[in-house]
Amino acid sequence: MMDRNQAADDLQEIRAIMKRTRVAMGRRGGWFMVIGGVMWLLGFLGNHFLEEYLRGYWWGLLNMIFTPLTIGLAIRMGRTGEVRTSIWKPITLFWMILMVYCVVMILVLNIQDEVGFGLFILLCVGLGYAQLGLFGDPKMVFVGVGIIILAVAAYFITPAHFYLAMAFLGGGLLIGSGLWYLRAGR
Amino acid sequence: MSELNELIHQPTRLRIMAALVSLSSEEKADFVFLRDLLDLTDGNLSVHLQRLEEAGYLAVEKTFEGRRPKTWVWVTEAGRDAFAAHINALEEIVHLSQD
Numbered sequence: 333m334m335d336r337n338q339a340a341d342d343l344q345e346i347r348a349i350m351k352r353t354r355v356a357m358g359r360r361g362g363w364f365m366v367i368g369g370v371m372w373l374l375g376f377l378g379n380h381f382l383e384e385y386l387r388g389y390w391w392g393l394l395n396m397i398f399t400p401l402t403i404g405l406a407i408r409m410g411r412t413g414e415v416r417t418s419i420w421k422p423i424t425l426f427w428m429i430l431m432v433y434c435v436v437m438i439l440v441l442n443i444q445d446e447v448g449f450g451l452f453i454l455l456c457v458g459l460g461y462a463q464l465g466l467f468g469d470p471k472m473v474f475v476g477v478g479i480i481i482l483a484v485a486a487y488f489i490t491p492a493h494f495y496l497a498m499a500f501l502g503g504g505l506l507i508g509s510g511l512w513y514l515r516a517g518r
Numbered sequence: 519m520s521e522l523n524e525l526i527h528q529p530t531r532l533r534i535m536a537a538l539v540s541l542s543s544e545e546k547a548d549f550v551f552l553r554d555l556l557d558l559t560d561g562n563l564s565v566h567l568q569r570l571e572e573a574g575y576l577a578v579e580k581t582f583e584g585r586r587p588k589t590w591v592w593v594t595e596a597g598r599d600a601f602a603a604h605i606n607a608l609e610e611i612v613h614l615s616q617d
Contacts, residue, residue: 334522339611342532346605349536349556356555357541414551415541416590 355516357415358469362513364402365475369506371398376499379450423464430460447487447494454483454498475509520607523600525573530558531566535601538576538593546579549589567591575600 371394378390406420434456443449462476479502486497526535533556541547553563570576575597579590593601 334608334611336612339608342527343605343608343612345529346532346536349533350540353537353540353555356551414548416546416548417542417544419542419545 354469359514359516360409360414361469361472362510363405363409365506365510365513367398367402367405367510369503369508369510372506373499373503376450376495376503379495380493380499384446426464427460430456447491450494450498451483451487454502455480458483475505478505520603520610522607523604525569525575526601526604528566530556530562531570532604534563534566534570535575535593535597535604538591539598539601541592543595543598546590546592549591552591570597573597573600 375391375394378394379387382390403424406424409420434453437456438449438452441452443452458476458479460476461479462473465472465474465476482501482505483498486494486501490497526532534552537552537555538547549563549567552558553560556563558566567576567578571578575594577592577594581588581590
């Protein structure tokens with residue numbers, strides 16, 4: 333007959349292994365955050381330094397490079413990574429729905445202010461990360477809330493340097509969080 | 519009262535099952551991922567996977583990724599049920615001893 337301490341030790345070991353497994357799996361999500369962070373950094377640097385008429389093209393170019401890269405990486409990871417999963421499908425769908433929602437809201441609210449336009453997109457992205465965290469890894473909630481706080485703070489405190497702040501703080505937050513995820517899962 | 523599952527009770531197999539039940543029913547773990555996660559040798563992991571597969575708790579699929587062989591492992595419904603029953607038994611021991 334097993335005694336209480338042995339049983340408690342086994343239960344503790346089971347919990348520890350389950351947690352370690354989830355963290356190791358979540359490590360892969362770090363790549364998406366790094367990619368998103370690099371795109372964010374380059375995109376907002378472009379917003380700050382480029383002429384206004386070039387900014388749309390710049391983001392278009394970045395989207396043309398990074399969107400297929402992200403989708404390709406997601407499909408490849410789902411098929412051939414450490415864990416074969418189809419989780420990328422609902423996550424991709426979630427982001428697409430959120431982006432459609434964001435575009436619709438921008439049209440409905442008729443946001444003309446370019447910085448306000450940027451802020452609204454950032455709030456949607458922050459909300460997306462926070463929601464994903466609620467249904468997945470709770471640490472992602474902090475990333476989402478961090479993005480929202482940084483965006484709102486930059487908008488009200490230093491609107492003239494909003495894009496620069498978002499490039500380094502927002503992009504930096506995503507890249508840093510992504511690298512942390514990659515490291516934590518090892 | 520639930521009974522401990524002697525096959526799962528073995529420490530290495532307990533860890534293997536704990537790792538695999540963490541995945542959803544549609545997910546499969548790579549052999550190398552599992553080996554590194556649990557800090558086991560190839561031989562040790564293979565032996566325990568075989569025991570669990572023979573019991574019907576796990577399923578194993580061998581494929582090729584390019585020219586490299588790849589082994590996917592996942593827990594079956596029977597495995598999930600057996601593991602859940604084993605956890606119930608452990609919890610009962612802990613709680614009964616407290617009363």
